[in-house]
Amino acid sequence: MRKTLISLFLLCLGMAQAAGVYTVKSGDTLSSISKKTNVSIETLVKLNNLSSSTLSIGQKIKLGSASTGSTQSKTQTAQKPAGNSKVKVIAASWRGAPYVYGGVSRRGVDCSGFTMQVMREMGVSLPHSSAGQFRYGTPVAKSSLREGDLVFFNTTGRGISHVGVYLGSGQFIHASTPRTGVIVSNINESYYRNTYVGARRVLGN
Template identity: 50%
Template sequence: MFRKVLKVCLLSSALLMMNVTAANAASPSEIKTKAYNYIGTPYAYGGTTSKGFDCSGFIQQVFQDVAIDLPRTTSEQYNEGTSVSKSNLETGDLVFFNTSGKGVSHAGIYIGSNQFIHSSSSNGVSVSSINDPYYWGDKYIGAKRVLEQSQVIEKDEVKSANIDMSIFASRAEVAKSIAGKLNLPLADNKANYSDVKTTSEYYDAINSVTAAGIFSGNEEGKFNPSKPITRAHVAKVLVEAFNLKPAAGTHNFKDVNTTHWASEYVQILAQNGVTIGKPDGTFGINDNVTYTQMDTFINRLK
């Protein structure tokens, strides 16, 4: 059930095109590469295809190429993401200009070194300087970050470690599963993790499990929502979340030494019938928990 519900949620999110919450799946370099693929495409008023773009149509297409959904118009795009100062611009940020004298009217994608790529009415898709003294420099009005950099880095780390997250449950997914099983109330005090956006489908669940003392972030104020969680940590989380107590019986798992920090939690989990270990007699203490295993654990809890 855990995996089925998760898949339905993910499919629904894709069908509803949940703005920039999908942005965590792309990297700044991917955005830049995709944008450069359209160099030379002519400008077309209202254009949204490679036959011709207007400025916002170009931006929308580039982000769609990496499975990120952004609104259609420049003004709508200006309302997305979080504001970022000109001195802190990073590749992938959206930059905005007032070319009409009536507010935001043009936009592009920052690509580093004070340059941005955009679809201009004079040159089509091309590269310009945000500090151009003859035009763009005086018309620059701000920037928005729609790529959540901390999660981009986090997912890159997961990818580089060859972890298949279609198999393993993430910390955010485990948090949501537990919050749902316990029917935890919405937290009055928000945890404000730097890597959990308020628009995330896991935001309320993560705040609820944090308020309940079930989960916590790291010293940098991050929750690491996209990272997998080991069976050892899941044992600790489940024992504490569901207030499981020691019961009769001793379970000897080959890979769980009595000196291991999670030994007691694993024993309690087994004594309560939540786990029976693996066929080879191990618990899989350092293994990442899979969707199937997490589903089984949750279903066995009273």
């Protein structure tokens, strides 16, 4: 009887996966689910109308039509040029988190801790330092900024001291001050325009 129940459970699990549904387990993130299912984060976001990267245990995630091998590879290749838009969902989920110097969690985070954690979920490892992060990736002209680029500022007069994630249309998200926490600002505001140093692209080419 026990073997029969186990067999039925495994059969149901296989049917669920074949139908293109994944059940969120403890510790799952969009990134880990993407790796387990071979479905891109971009596709997961679109299929499930996600506005945040926060997931709940037991939540059903649509995977779309099951696809493997060359078909999946072609799909991922086709999506790659627009793939950085998923960073907006991940970064936006931090909005409102408190600012804590040296922090690296949603209970409190500083500017480079914030960008480090966002990029970590995107599969990119960065140091916990705005000046250190400026040495990663490739330089990007301000006129060529795109979603997911890191933007850097000299807010102290002593070199790079602040970093955020560019969201597009002149907007960037950053852990600003203890008073504001993680907020969205405009890169063309006089303060940020005057303290802007440059940008680096760490996601793709």
